[in-house]
Amino acid sequence: MRLTVDHTSTYTYETGVSYALQQVRKRPVSLPSQSILSWDLSIDGARLETSYTDHHGNLVDLVQVDPDASSVTVSVKGEVETHDMSGMMGGHRQLVPLWLYKRPTGLTAPAKGLRALAGxxxxxxxxxxxxxxxxxxEIATHVAYQTNETDSETTAEEALQKGQGVCQDHAHIFISVARLLGFPTRYVSGYLMMTDRIDQDAGHAWAEAWVDGLGWTGFDVSNGICPDARYIQVATGLDYRDAAPIRGMVYGAGAENLVVSIQVQQ
Incomplete structure (x- = not known):
């Protein structure tokens, strides 16, 4: 399947930025499940300092916001040929060892509810x-998909106790439980072509667990399926913080507002 992506993130600030440095993870790489045909990144209100591949194998663009900037826009446009791998995404190509993906993080640390679920x-x-x-x-029966009930700092345990969340929360809960069961598991951020719409207001997230004999295997709790040809993987990590499209530090900007526009279509 050939998919096109048009993704724009615009940050506006209450006052001019005195200093800001952002890690941008918006550029996918070719994998057994996808071939990148074209992909262009553009930035307005900031400048590219350097680009590198992090320890999870993600392409990262380090961006410094222009002094006194009141807005920053980061846009990507690309075309990807995807391949249905029945959720099996292949071997481990990252520099870090598999055992690292068994390590709990602040967002996925197991507490009473998660341990009971794993039990x-x-x-x-x-x-x-x-x-x-x-x-x-099982996670889908406990946590209904509901927007505006959680945020990027909501932990897996908090989302489980609330009983509501979005794809990020579903992925974090799955990661925590799978790690308790002995599976190396990682967070995946990317895009999903939806059948009922082209315009979206957020990217998508799911999880991958390492299974001997199969390799990394994807699980999308929010949709109850393993990823197919409608999915584009962009970044992976121990949790959302490692794979966020844009993450960094901003000083002297006052209140910040983010508007996201995404189109994914065949």
Missing amino acids: KFGSNTAQDVGVLHEVMA
Whole structure:
């Protein structure tokens, strides 16, 4: 399937920025599941300092905001040929070892509710891909998809207790439970072509667990499926903070407002 992406993020600031440095992870790489045909990044109100590949294998553009800038716009336009891998995304190509993806983070740290959820699947479940499908289905019954109930700093435990969340929360809960069951698991950010709309107001997120004999295997709790040819992977990490499209520090800007516009279509 050939997909096109048009993604614009515009930040406006109450006062002129005195200093801001941002990591931009908006450029995907070719994988067994996708071939990048074209991809262009443009920046207004800031300048590109350098580009590098981080330890998770993500392409990162380090951007410094212009002094006294009142707005910054980061846009990408691209075309990608995707391939349906039935959720199996291939081997481990990152520099970091697989065991790192068993490590809890601030957003995925297991607490009482997450441990109880993992306890439903018993022991000796590691490397049983079937149990991961069960985990995906179980999370969907406990946490309804609902916007404006959580934010980027909501933890997996908080979203589970609230019983509502978005794809980021579903991914974090899945990651926490799968790690408790012994699977190296990572967060994935990217895009999903929806069948009922072209315009979207946010990117998409899901999780991948490492299964011996299969490699990295994707699970999208929000849609109850493994990723297919409608998905484009952009960045991965231990949680959202490692794979966020834009993340950094801003000084002297006062209140900040973000407007996101995304179009994904065939």
